[in-house]
Amino acid sequence: MRKVNEVIEIKDIEPMRVAYKTYEGDLRQAGRHMPSVFKAIKGRSNGSPFFSIYSSDPQTKIGKADLCVPTEETPVANDIFVKETPRVKAACVLHQGSYEELSVAYEQLADYVRTQGLLVTGPCREVYIKGPGALLKGNPKKYLTEIQLPIDGSKADDY
Template sequence: MRAHLVGEHLQRLQDQLSRTQAAVASLRRLLSPEPAGAAVELRHAPARRVAAVRGTVTHDEVLSWYAGAMAELGAVIDAPAGPAGGLYDNALFSEGRGDVLVYVPVAVPVPDLGRVHGTELPPAELAVTVHTGSHDTIDVTYGELGRWVADHALAVAGPVRETYLVGPRDTPAAEEWRTEIGWPVFRVAGAGAHPV
């Protein structure tokens, strides 16, 4: 019994150490970013029919809320018409609480069932880049994209769009995850793809 309790305590400490190490690595990247290799592309995202779950959550709740919402979508939608995604209100990042909408694209309208409802994403002009790897360091990619937007385009009010090209639902190998981040912008004359 004692060995079991000590083992559980050790596991909690190791998990806490892993989270702390990831946070330290992320902060180091913010202070001394690696040489830029990511590209930013200006892209028009057309309107899109989706099945979605919407909620207002705190920053601390967003991961567990996301997991539950995606499980509900997976139970209702057998064959999505593309990768899952999410719209994240700016207030979630700036104030710690905001609206979130996670979705899967669908080819035909879907009936409302529980929290799942059919809706259409509005068209948007986006500055887009891809974050590769664990979500522990996605804040660095957000920072790089935000810097690019400030340097090259005028950001507009509107939710940030994420598209989960490859994620935890596809593979447990975090190094293979790819999250596309789209920041709503006004196009700047002559702007195109640029390195971050």
């Protein structure tokens, strides 16, 4: 496991129109369903990175995820929907490395939120800036994933 030394930033995340599919189950398998979202919009994303918004049990990895692709297109599949994600303030960390190492970045982010006394206000987001391609896996050491944890910015009584 590699040491995470990325800087945590507080960002204002703007609302975004997305096509999405809700997945429930083992979140390690959720990515297999992302191609169906791209197919439903005929590959016409708006150029912003795709992302997942989810909550899960950290031990079992079982949870619920909205697999989101930013687009202005209307999906042509019955199980793909459109929504606008809300504006949020978020504690964010940029992780470089494989998806299997994301837990280290999550721990760093959770420690930061706890020590700063911040209140988590919603499910986390994983923004896939650079990852495996459609045909080639690429080098997992070069994957870039931003983890965004929505916060209210004020101090929490307890976390």
